Amino acid sequence: TAILIRHFKEGPSQWLDCFDTNAYYSIKVPVMVATRPMLKAAACALAAKHLHRMCQGDACRMLQLAHLRNSPLQWAVGGVDLKYESVRLYDEAIRYLKDAIRLEIPNSRRDEMFAVVAILCMYELIDAPSTEWRAHLSALPFLYCGTVDDFSSTSSLPNSLLHISRSVFWSLVRQDCLSAFINETQTRLNLFDLVIWRNFGLNISAHGHLLPPSVSSTTINTPISSSPSPHARVPSHSAWLEEDTLSNALVWIMGKIINFITSGDGINPGDYESPPGQRPCFGTTQEDLLERWKLLEFELTAWYDTLPDSFKPSGRTQLFLSNLDPTHQEPIPTPTENVGDADTIDAISFIIPMCAVTIQTYHMGRILLLSNMPQESTAIRSTVTARLRHYRQIAGLVVRHAREICGISLAGLPDAILSHTVQPLFVAGQCFEGDAERQLVVDLLRRVESDTGWATEYRVKELQKQWADGGLRCGR
Incomplete structure (x- = not known):
């Protein structure tokens, strides 16, 4: 297990931390696994699967990895069936996750639960996109209040989201947009719920336009809600670099571009996710579509210009x-x-x-x-x-x-x-x-x-x- 945690820290966790200067998955998660068995199982499952794919059971190839070459534990993993271990640990993580959802774990542990979802998504995606990957992403609506029915636009930040770190949230957003692009569907997350996106780091005007990261949130002077929540913004213990925020802002815009494409000329965004024979026989005019396209083109240009x-x-x-x-x-x-x-x-x-x-x-x-x-x-x-x-x-x-x-x-x-x-x-x-x-x-x-x-x-x-x-x- 120690060698798998070490490999997770030096390898797969870096994929999740590429756009996060806080390095949540490579610094915080390896510490948390000591007392969080669900997180430990997920991290070790991904590490074992990656080692198997990289080395195919060849211990010599494994020792070429710099972080394993000088480890006193290097030979401990040599006789382990990594493919079997990855599946066993994955099943263990899934059992923990199902129990966490069934027992409605306290909000204080929601960050851990969704970090596990993000890690398991990587576990599936490392092979190729699959139905299992999409199944993990079906947990995204539970980010809001714990039930799919509550997955709608909000006037104030749901209490459940106050316990989700920015690092975990954005790692899931990227997975959501990636899934929408690959599967040609709408994103699961509501990209027009500006309260959510503002609270996870984006500066957005009352008209839904991005503002440069250097602009203080206080310049967003028109509130969306007439009765703002006392928890107006997610507490941030360390300021994100401007590059992080700009990268995240682009993901938000990309999600809107993907939703525009997959909605076709349907009046409702999901109309074209139905089979051809079940789609509405009428839709949006070309003029309206072109206006929506021009707005997206303007947003992408404005992002680039900042x-x-x-x-x-x-x-x-x-x-x-x-x-x-x-x-x-x-x-x-x-x-x-x-x-x-x-x-x-x-x-x-x-x-x-x-x-x-x-x-x-x-x-x-x-x-x-x-x-x-x-x-x-x-x-x-x-x-x-x-x-x-x-x-x-x-x-x-x-x-x-x-x-x-x-x-x-x-x-x-x-x-x-x-x-x-x-x-x-x-x-x-x-x-x-x-x-x-x-x-x-x-x-x-x-x-x-x-x-x-x-x-x-x-x-x-x-x-x-x-x-x-x-x-x-x-x-x-």
Whole structure:
């Protein structure tokens, strides 16, 4: 158990702490497990599963991990069936979690319960998205008051949420948005309940627009509730860096973009989650959809315009596409000289890894918005020339954003952050038509799996299927 806790601290917990400078999962959780058996079982289950995926039972490969190499416990785990242990510990954590829900544990332990949910989500997602992963996320409505019926807009912060830390809350929000994107559904969390989002760190005006993190919450002068709760904000024992808050704000905007896309032209957000034959036969007008799209585009632009210098690249190196093989940890290839743009790509470096992957997500959001821009009504007079020019401009912008995503991964990112690059890379891969660019995406995705044990082949296969349907196929 000690070696599993050590591995959880040095490995999987880092995935959950990428955007949290408080390092809740890598610092606080390893301390809590001494007296919290539910949390201990979940953390050890994830650690065992990750070790199994990374090492496949090979003790020598296990000892290549820096935090195990010099440990006096290094040989204790050599004879352990890690696959069996991961399943056993997972089942144990599930039993504890079911008991906690059934017995209605006190609010003071809700933070622990939802930390377990976040860890178990990672346990499922490390293989590939599954029904079990979605089942864990079905616990999200219980964040509010303990029952699904209470999952609605609030006029004041529910008492149950006062005991959920910002770290745990945002780790679950990211899982919720990821699930909505992968499964093409609406988010489970209500993104328009501004009381909740304000209390977990976002500065939002009375009109629902984000304000820069540096703006004091007191500048939000129009209250949503006429009778504010005495618990107006979640107590924060340590101030979050501006980068953390900006990264979280982007997740909130991404959730709204995903909800816009998955709602189609339905009048109600969930109309298009029904099978085709059961959907309403009428919907929102193109003009209304375009207005909603423009508002989202404005929000994403406004977010980007508030970014500090830490979100700007520290350098760019132009490389030959034909010489790249990012599956190997070799020195960066020789910069290009006097070659065309189609044959090159920039490796884009950032000082702070969190900022790098946040900007990747921003480019992903741009691609999703551009590729899902509603058309103007055909009743609006426009020439064929103008419409086709507009389509070509969008296609060019989409490819530009896709190349930025790949360039950020190409410059090299720490293992702890790589799992968060999978979906942006997948979206980027959908934009390319050239074999070299497509192969680069395949290589970058496979590098994530080889370096971290995080499953990416399901995304590679999906890309190859889409490319084949378009008449081309790429990937070794």
